Amino acid sequence: MSNKLEQLAHKKWNCICGRTHSTDIKRIITGDDVLSSLPELLSKQLTSDGRKLDPGHDRLLLAADRNTAELDLARISKICHGLGYKTDTCILGSEGDLVPDEKAVFTLLQAASSDTGLIIVHGSGTLNDLVRYVSFKLRLPYYIVATAPSMDGYASTVSPLIHNGMKITYEAQGADAVMAESKLLAEAPAVMLAAGLGDILGKYSAIADWKLSSLIEDEYYCPEIADIVLATVRSTLAASGAIAARDPQAVTLVMDGLIMTGIAMSFVGNSRPASGSEHHISHFWEMRFLQDLRPAVLHGSKVGLASILTCALYRELVKSKPDFSAARRRLESLSESDKLLWEKNIRRAYGSSSDEVILLEKSALKNDPHRALIRLEKIERNWQIIVAMIEELIPDPMNIQNALEVNGGAVRPAELGISKELVFEAAAFARELRNRYTVLQLYWDLGLESQAEAVARRVYEL
Ligand SMILES: [Zn+2]
Ligand SMILES: [Zn+2]
Numbered sequence: 001m002s003n004k005l006e007q008l009a010h011k012k013w014n015c016i017c018g019r020t021h022s023t024d025i026k027r028i029i030t031g032d033d034v035l036s037s038l039p040e041l042l043s044k045q046l047t048s049d050g051r052k053l054d055p056g057h058d059r060l061l062l063a064a065d066r067n068t069a070e071l072d073l074a075r076i077s078k079i080c081h082g083l084g085y086k087t088d089t090c091i092l093g094s095e096g097d098l099v100p101d102e103k104a105v106f107t108l109l110q111a112a113s114s115d116t117g118l119i120i121v122h123g124s125g126t127l128n129d130l131v132r133y134v135s136f137k138l139r140l141p142y143y144i145v146a147t148a149p150s151m152d153g154y155a156s157t158v159s160p161l162i163h164n165g166m167k168i169t170y171e172a173q174g175a176d177a178v179m180a181e182s183k184l185l186a187e188a189p190a191v192m193l194a195a196g197l198g199d200i201l202g203k204y205s206a207i208a209d210w211k212l213s214s215l216i217e218d219e220y221y222c223p224e225i226a227d228i229v230l231a232t233v234r235s236t237l238a239a240s241g242a243i244a245a246r247d248p249q250a251v252t253l254v255m256d257g258l259i260m261t262g263i264a265m266s267f268v269g270n271s272r273p274a275s276g277s278e279h280h281i282s283h284f285w286e287m288r289f290l291q292d293l294r295p296a297v298l299h300g301s302k303v304g305l306a307s308i309l310t311c312a313l314y315r316e317l318v319k320s321k322p323d324f325s326a327a328r329r330r331l332e333s334l335s336e337s338d339k340l341l342w343e344k345n346i347r348r349a350y351g352s353s354s355d356e357v358i359l360l361e362k363s364a365l366k367n368d369p370h371r372a373l374i375r376l377e378k379i380e381r382n383w384q385i386i387v388a389m390i391e392e393l394i395p396d397p398m399n400i401q402n403a404l405e406v407n408g409g410a411v412r413p414a415e416l417g418i419s420k421e422l423v424f425e426a427a428a429f430a431r432e433l434r435n436r437y438t439v440l441q442l443y444w445d446l447g448l449e450s451q452a453e454a455v456a457r458r459v460y461e462l
Contacts, residue, residue, distance in 0.1 A: 008228075008263050017222035021267035025155050027177040028259060030252060034145075034179040035072065038079050041143065041177050047117050048139040055084035058117025061140075062087050063108065063131050066094040068123040068147045071184060076120060076145060088113060095150070095192070098126045099296060101162040108134045116140060124192065125151040125299055132172040133159035146180040148188035149196035149255040151300050152274055154178050155262025160283075165290060166353040167283040167433070174266055178259060186251050191298060193254065194409035197243060198304020200257045201400050202278040203233045205310035205439065208393045209276030213437035215382045215389075216375050219272075225264050229273050230393065232257040237395065240403035277313075277430070277438035281306035284349075284430040285418055291351050297416050304400070305410045305418075309427070311397040312459040313439050313452060314390045322446045324380045330447040331376060334369045342367060349429040357432045364435035367444075375445050397459055413460055420462045427452045 012022035029037050045053040060080050064073045069091050080087050090111030092098050108130055112119070119142040121131040128144060132153070135142040144154055159172040207226050214221035236243075236257045242250035264273040271279075282302035289296060347354045365371050379386070401411045410416045413423050428449055431440035443452045456462060 008260065015222060015224050017220070017224065019220075019222065021222075021225070023155070023263050023266040024157065024174040025176075025178065025263060025266065028155070029177065030180040030182065030255060030259075032182055034181045035075055035079060037177075037179065038076070038143075039083055042080075042083060042085075042118075045118060045141065045176065048141060053117050055086075057115065058085070059113055059115045060085045060087045061090060061112050061116045061119045062122065063090045063092070063111070063119060063127060064122040065092050065098060065127050068094075068127070071122065071147055072145060072181070073122050076122060080120075088116070092127060092130070095123065095125055095127065095148075095298065097295065098130075099162055099290065100126045100129045100160070104130050105134060105161070109138070112138055112140070118142060120145060122147060124148040125153060125195075126296075128153050128156075129159045129161060132156065132175070133161060133170055136171070136173040141176045143177040144175045144179065146178065146255070147184055148192035149180075149185050149251060149258055150188070150192035150199070150298060151196060152199050152258045152261045152265075154180075155259045155266060156271075157266045157269075158271060162290060164353070164356070165287065166356050167287055169271065174262075180255050180259075182248055182252060185255050186246055186248050188251075190408045191301070193243065193251065194404065194407040195298040195300030195304070196254045196258055197236065197240065197300070197407050198302075198307070198404060198409050199300035200233055200236045200254065200261065201403065202276075202282075202300075202303040202307040202310075203229050203261060203274060204394055204400070205278045205307055205314065206272070206274055206276035207233075208314055208389065209310075209436075209438040210272045211389055211393070212386065212439065212442060213272075215385060216378050216442075217437045219437065220268075222268060222273075225267055225273050229261055229264050232260050237399060237403055240406060244406045244408075272436075276310070276436070277440045278303050278307040278310045280430040280433050280436075280438065280440065281309065281426040283433055284426045285416075285422060287350070287353060288422060288425075289417075291353070294417065301410050301416060302418075304404050305413065305416060306426075308397045308401050308404075308411060308459055309423075309456055310439055311394050311400055312455050313427075313443065314394040315397065316451065316455050317439075317442075318387055318390050321383065322448065324376065324446075327376055327445065327447045328373065331369045331372045331445075339367075345429065346432060349425045350432070360435060361432065366431070366435065366441060372445050379442065379445060401459075413462070423456050423460060423462060424453050427456050
């Protein structure tokens with residue numbers, strides 16, 4: 001693990017943004033033979049009520065999925081038993097099949113007993129999302145023994161789960177320790193490594209969206225944390241060839257980047273440094289797959305694919321200045337019938353989840369012409385700053401495409417089973433998933449929806 005990461009994990013500092021940043025992640029151990037640290041960690045571990053974890057009182061819950069159970073679960077279990085702990089084991093469906101929904105949450109809750117003192121999760125994405133939430137609800141500390149550098153949730157403090165078919169981010173807690181064995185990471189399936197790379201490359205538009213929102217909506221923004229994330233994304237993009245060659249250092253760079261962006265989220269207290277329009281598009285696709293009872297696709301694979309589009313949408317804006325007068329006239333002419341048309345479109349795009357989206361709009365008022373006109377005025381006033389920001393932050397989408405391609409990641413929607421229609425719907429309506437300003441909302445504010453579709457056609461060769 002890089003020293004920088006270790007320092008960040010323990011860091012608490014008063015930042016130029018006016019806030020004090022800190023994280024609850026106590027230990028991050030990456031490298032060789034990380035499990036040899038487990039006895040020491042357990043010997044110092046406190047329970048949620050502040051007493052020492054004790055093999056005489058406390059059981060440990062080991063959570064894995066069908067694939068990761070074959071990796072180091074037996075070793076973890078042996079170490080725990082050697083220290084005198086009794087363990088329960090919960091094996092869920094494997095990554096890609098496991099849906100983080102009510103059913104999975106229930107399965108995990110059922111596996112915990114009244115004596116459970118700590119959860120150890122051995123796995124990656126979805127499994128971690130579930131344990132992060134369940135441990136928080138049960139007020140139990142947890143450790144992660146990572147299995148693949150496939151997503152950025154390792155150091156996260158929130159949990160994206162599926163509730164009533166909708167992706168919702170819930171409050172959760174960070175792990176007390178994150179362990180990542182280099183050998184396991186380097187042997188991770190190629191599709192998982194490509195997904196991790198995709199999740200990291202998504203940070204370009206996430207950071208740009210965050211900055212954009214600070215300009216248009218006066219949202220809080222931290223330049224220092226944005227810089228930390230950007231430095232990581234840039235070095236990961238530059239190492240994409242070495243990652244494809246499974247250079248152990250480069251693979252560790254992906255893992256460090258994923259953990260680091262998770263820490264960045266906990267510093268800020270929300271997912272802004274790591275998630276923007278590219279994640280909204282990915283969540284939209286995920287929701288539609290779920291509704292159509294289609295098998296899930298790895299989170300980072302969709303994020304990587306979506307970030308080709310979001311970066312292209314940004315770069316497109318640099319080419320020519322928008323017609324602000326036309327955008328103003330359009331917003332001024334929006335009427336009751338446009339509102340009805342919007343609702344009809346939402347019902348079509350969101351299906352069984354549309355009630356929640358319509359409810360969100362009632363408080364968010366993203367499509368309210370009066371509010372949009374105020375935003376438009378700010379966009380026009382800040383246009384030069386926005387263009388300069390895009391030029392500084394957003395790379396040529398071809399670079400993202402190439403990095404994904406050499407690593408076997410998807411660069412065309414069809415590779416993930418995503419239809420042309422689903423791409424256009426995401427470009428138009430993924431912004432409705434959250435009340436969060438992004439480039440997708442910027443396109444709507446400027447009346448550039450058909451241009452967004454044209455950009456999607458071009459970059460994805462649709
Ligand atoms: Zn700050
Ligand atoms: Zn992500």
